[in-house]
Every structure is written in C-alpha cells, then in structure tokens.
Amino acid sequence: MSKLLQMDFPFSGPFGDEMAESLRELALSINDEPGFMWKIWTENRAQNSAGGIYVFETEEDARTYLDKHRARLEELGISGIRAHIFDINPTLSRLNHAPL
Amino acid sequence: MSKLLQMDFPFSGPFGDEMAESLRELALSINDEPGFMWKIWTENRAQNSAGGIYVFETEEDARTYLDKHRARLEELGISGIRAHIFDINPTLSRLNHAPL
Numbered sequence: 067m068s069k070l071l072q073m074d075f076p077f078s079g080p081f082g083d084e085m086a087e088s089l090r091e092l093a094l095s096i097n098d099e100p101g102f103m104w105k106i107w108t109e110n111r112a113q114n115s116a117g118g119i120y121v122f123e124t125e126e127d128a129r130t131y132l133d134k135h136r137a138r139l140e141e142l143g144i145s146g147i148r149a150h151i152f153d154i155n156p157t158l159s160r161l162n163h164a165p166l
Numbered sequence: 167m168s169k170l171l172q173m174d175f176p177f178s179g180p181f182g183d184e185m186a187e188s189l190r191e192l193a194l195s196i197n198d199e200p201g202f203m204w205k206i207w208t209e210n211r212a213q214n215s216a217g218g219i220y221v222f223e224t225e226e227d228a229r230t231y232l233d234k235h236r237a238r239l240e241e242l243g244i245s246g247i248r249a250h251i252f253d254i255n256p257t258l259s260r261l262n263h264a265p266l
Contacts, residue, residue: 102262107255151210152215154208158185162207
C-alpha cells in the first residue's frame, strides 16, 4: 500500500516563482525516482521553511528517497530536517475527499 | 490561494479499520469546516503517531481549524502536537503530478 512521506526543513529561499525556476530540474528528476507517485511542494517564506508531501508506492521506495534527499539537503548545508513516513488511512481519507 | 496544513502527534490508536470506524463522525464533521477542501489521514502504528495533511481555501481557514483541532486533541490528553501551515508551490507541484 502506498506511503506518505512528509518532510520539512529550514530554508532561506528562493521562494515562489524563483524557487520554481531554480528547482525545476530537481523536480523533473524526482519523477524518475522508484515508486514515486506525486509531490506537493510546500514553502513558508515568513517562517523560512520548505518541504514536501510525497506519495510513494511502497515504504521501501519512500525510505530510499528520504535517505537520498536528506543527504542532498545536508550537502547544501541544511540541518534540522524533519521527516516522517506514514500509512494512509484510506477509508477516512476517502470520506474527506482526499485526491488519492 | 489555498494553504496546506500539516499536523502530526503522538497517538496510541486505534489504527487502520478500527480508527476509521471510531473517527468516522469526526471525519464527516471536517467536511463542514469553513474553507475545507480535503484531508489525507496519516497514521504510523510502529511509531505511535498519527495526523493529517489538509488543504484549505485560505490561511485564515487553515488557522481557524488548527486552533479548533489542537484544542480538541489537548482535551483528549494528546500533547506534542506538531503543526505547520504552508503555501503550495503550484508550478513545482504540477511538474510532480500533485493532485491539486
């Protein structure tokens, strides 16, 4: 069953359109990660943070990507990364119109 | 523009089908919250945690719901609640097939 990966971390920008421009190649590469289904890109300019909500086909896929992305962020000097992998409760999510 | 609310907290169950049964009425009530668009219900039995990824129409809607839900959880004796409200980067999210 698919797994949800929730990540966020301190981030000093760029945000918005500039972020979209500078991270376009990274986004395209994520489409090729094993088991990747989708990602919502999150950002909070006021709180200097950013992250993502991902859905992967399996826990192993989510964990493999998390390890890779954590290493990439740490190489960029980012620390304080928060990451959690969750099951999705399908019955309750369907009741609340979740796009799954 | 719509806002994403990410919440998670220590939770000792029930999980899975039992969770779906016991929280069905709560889920239905969430559909009536102002500005609510959808929720993915998250749970992690191994780590005793649960939460949700919500999308609301506005920041005010997200914040109003967060305050209400936080008070409800605290009344149930739940502490250690982590909650963050984010903007969604639409360009990058579209590139990654996000269901928005």
